[in-house]
Amino acid sequence: MLERILSVKYTEAGEYHRINGVECQDHVEVFEDEEMFIAVLSDGIGSLSNALLSAQCTCKSAITCLYNYNLGFSPETIAEGVVDYIQQQLLELAVQKEISPETMGCTLAFVALKKRTGEAVMGSLGDSAVCVLSNDGSHVYSNYYGGSATGSILDADAASTMLIDRINTGERDVLGFVLCSDGLENEIYIKGSTAPLKSAEFYINGFETEEKEMGLLETRIAHLKSQQPDQFDDDIGIIIVKLNEGKLSLPDEPTWLCTCGARNSIQQTYCERCQKDFSVIYRGIRFKSYDDKRAYFLNENQKENHPDSV
Numbered sequence: 001m002l003e004r005i006l007s008v009k010y011t012e013a014g015e016y017h018r019i020n021g022v023e024c025q026d027h028v029e030v031f032e033d034e035e036m037f038i039a040v041l042s043d044g045i046g047s048l049s050n051a052l053l054s055a056q057c058t059c060k061s062a063i064t065c066l067y068n069y070n071l072g073f074s075p076e077t078i079a080e081g082v083v084d085y086i087q088q089q090l091l092e093l094a095v096q097k098e099i100s101p102e103t104m105g106c107t108l109a110f111v112a113l114k115k116r117t118g119e120a121v122m123g124s125l126g127d128s129a130v131c132v133l134s135n136d137g138s139h140v141y142s143n144y145y146g147g148s149a150t151g152s153i154l155d156a157d158a159a160s161t162m163l164i165d166r167i168n169t170g171e172r173d174v175l176g177f178v179l180c181s182d183g184l185e186n187e188i189y190i191k192g193s194t195a196p197l198k199s200a201e202f203y204i205n206g207f208e209t210e211e212k213e214m215g216l217l218e219t220r221i222a223h224l225k226s227q228q229p230d231q232f233d234d235d236i237g238i239i240i241v242k243l244n245e246g247k248l249s250l251p252d253e254p255t256w257l258c259t260c261g262a263r264n265s266i267q268q269t270y271c272e273r274c275q276k277d278f279s280v281i282y283r284g285i286r287f288k289s290y291d292d293k294r295a296y297f298l299n300e301n302q303k304e305n306h307p308d309s310v
């Protein structure tokens with residue numbers, strides 16, 4: 001029985017949208033009663049004129065559908081049921097507002113929890129992510145499929161590309177979930193990766209009260225935007241859900257070693273200390289692959305993998 005679920009949700013317009021007077025197109029919603037807790041995030045596809053409207057309708061529809069759906073069905077059946085219901089709601093909205101469905105589109109990420117049993121169903125469509133955070137094995141669900149394409153709820157193949165999984169939060173000692181849009185890529189997860197980044201710890205471990213977490217979150221996001229303006233200038237949407245006490249401790253991440261001796265996180269292309277380009281230093285050298293990165297070094301095998309000269 002899940003007694004006390006803490007959650008905060010937050011959205012912020014990206015730099016480009018702010019400059020151009022466009023509102024944030026990420027939308028987040030949380031629903032809770034005695035039986036269920038549902039968190040839903042949707043990132044409106046930026047190039048479409050009714051992106052935000054789509055994201056709002058998608059979140060509301062997903063909550064209605066997940067609340068009434070039998071979550072014991074197979075993942076394929078859940079994906080079809082959720083996608084069909086949301087598509088129908090979006091198309092009805094298009095008729096009602098007299099807009100073209102071609103101007104609508106958004107991603108979807110959700111977690112639906114049965115409080116009595118602790119069972120959770122996670123879903124992801126497009127490049128928005130759901131992270132399950134547990135010392136017993138953390139996981140990122142995000143169905144990025146390369147290139148510039150983003151899966152959208154109105155795609156013909158939406159149900160078949162949607163990732164659905166389930167977990168018993170009690171059996172797997174799940175501390176919580178983080179749902180986020182691609183605005184927090186390289187902070188909480190790396191595109192294409194299934195392992196959350198070490199920094200995902202921060203979003204669960206600071207959680208004592210909702211007010212405290214909101215304060216920490218705002219400070220962290222302001223910090224990210226000031227540190228790397230090029231990397232964190234998309235719309236940001238995030239929902240943090242904390243189920244249990246306890247601190248998350250994720251394994252250390254692989255790093256790459258620069259010729260100057262500095263270690264850099266694998267999401268960095270340029271050396272933090274001397275600005276050398278990773279792909280120039282390691283040109284033509286094949287290492288073990290790590291998700292979408294061509295090469296990496298673990299701390300313990302740096303010597304055997306490191307080239308002597310460049």
Ligand SMILES: [Zn+2]
Nearest residue numbers: 258260271274
């Ligand atoms: Zn360097």
